[in-house]
Amino acid sequence: MLNASSVVHKEFYSLEKHFEAVCNLHPHLKLLESQWRFDQELISKALQNIGSIFPHYSRHDASHSRQIIVNIERILGDKIQYLTATDTWLILEAAYNHDIGMVITQKQIEDMNTEDFHNFVVELKNDTDHYLHRFAKNWLEDKAILPKQAHAHDFFQHYLQLLAEWYRQKHPHNSARIIRSPVEEIGLNSPRNELLPKRLFSILADICESHGHSFKELMDKLPQAEAGMASEDCHPRYVACLLRMGDLLDVDDNRFCPVMMAMCGHNMPKLSKTHYDKHQAIKHLRMDAERIEIKCVCPTPDSYEEAYGWFDWLQKEYHEQTQHWYKIVPSSELGRLPTLMTP
Numbered sequence: 001m002l003n004a005s006s007v008v009h010k011e012f013y014s015l016e017k018h019f020e021a022v023c024n025l026h027p028h029l030k031l032l033e034s035q036w037r038f039d040q041e042l043i044s045k046a047l048q049n050i051g052s053i054f055p056h057y058s059r060h061d062a063s064h065s066r067q068i069i070v071n072i073e074r075i076l077g078d079k080i081q082y083l084t085a086t087d088t089w090l091i092l093e094a095a096y097n098h099d100i101g102m103v104i105t106q107k108q109i110e111d112m113n114t115e116d117f118h119n120f121v122v123e124l125k126n127d128t129d130h131y132l133h134r135f136a137k138n139w140l141e142d143k144a145i146l147p148k149q150a151h152a153h154d155f156f157q158h159y160l161q162l163l164a165e166w167y168r169q170k171h172p173h174n175s176a177r178i179i180r181s182p183v184e185e186i187g188l189n190s191p192r193n194e195l196l197p198k199r200l201f202s203i204l205a206d207i208c209e210s211h212g213h214s215f216k217e218l219m220d221k222l223p224q225a226e227a228g229m230a231s232e233d234c235h236p237r238y239v240a241c242l243l244r245m246g247d248l249l250d251v252d253d254n255r256f257c258p259v260m261m262a263m264c265g266h267n268m269p270k271l272s273k274t275h276y277d278k279h280q281a282i283k284h285l286r287m288d289a290e291r292i293e294i295k296c297v298c299p300t301p302d303s304y305e306e307a308y309g310w311f312d313w314l315q316k317e318y319h320e321q322t323q324h325w326y327k328i329v330p331s332s333e334l335g336r337l338p339t340l341m342t343p
Helices: 015-023 027-054 063-080 085-097 106-113 116-125 133-142 149-170 171-180 180-186 199-210 214-222 234-248 259-268 270-280 303-321
Strands: 280-289 291-296
Touching: 015 027, 015 063, 015 085, 027 063, 027 085, 063 234, 063 280, 085 171, 085 199, 085 234, 106 116, 106 149, 106 199, 106 259, 116 133, 133 149, 149 171, 149 259, 171 180, 171 199, 199 214, 199 234, 214 234, 234 303, 270 280, 270 303
Parallel strands: none
Antiparallel strands: 280 291
């Protein structure tokens, strides 16, 4: 019979625990830890506001950020111990900052006065298959007028969905702008001073912006190595690739908030319902340092097509990273990505 003392527990490798340990190695690295402690709290609060414009989307709040961190921890396993403090700081900050561009304030709303926004609405009007086609047509004809009673809520939901479509495609760029100027852009009082180089925040901004870029743009824009804090180097390409994989692998069946879905009610767009069905279809998920396996049983043809497109995107990203891994990975100790089985 086994007793507690005879059971051997496998050591658990956490990015945050590793970060805390390596930051104790040098006074300059402690500055990174202080910055992260503030940002973790401040950005989590800011991300709560995403749901005000994107109630019909899957979760893009701090729970999504935490899951990306967990996914990266699963992918790396015990190789986390070989990460520098600066790389770990970039991973943690990127997980929380990459969707900060989905926080929409009055400053961002001014975009609606531009010719680009007008052209965007024209494209929606001309796309007769798009669920916002009729609303866009009414908008351009000045017939988008708030109705009475419960219909006013339907109008409001369609208005939010129009904004969401516009800002979704801009959010990687907006995230980069917010990281560089958090107070000016959205009133986020992330502490910035001369103790940490502005250069590191610029690198973080480029990493977060690259999650919406093609793989080639990522490789062209981000360097493989960069001076970090103290005597460390950091590796922007590597961090950006981990972010992209961790983001793509947030596929489990708890991505949608049932309360937010209830707020949308019958105004939930068909595409959002399809994404919900796609996530609910996940029946098997393995993710560790050796292998990634995903299996789903889709209830509808639409959810099958969405899952197929998502997994095709994942496979292409995985292929690009593995083909260029020697230009990405900082050291041989960090090894290769886990084997991705065909989803």
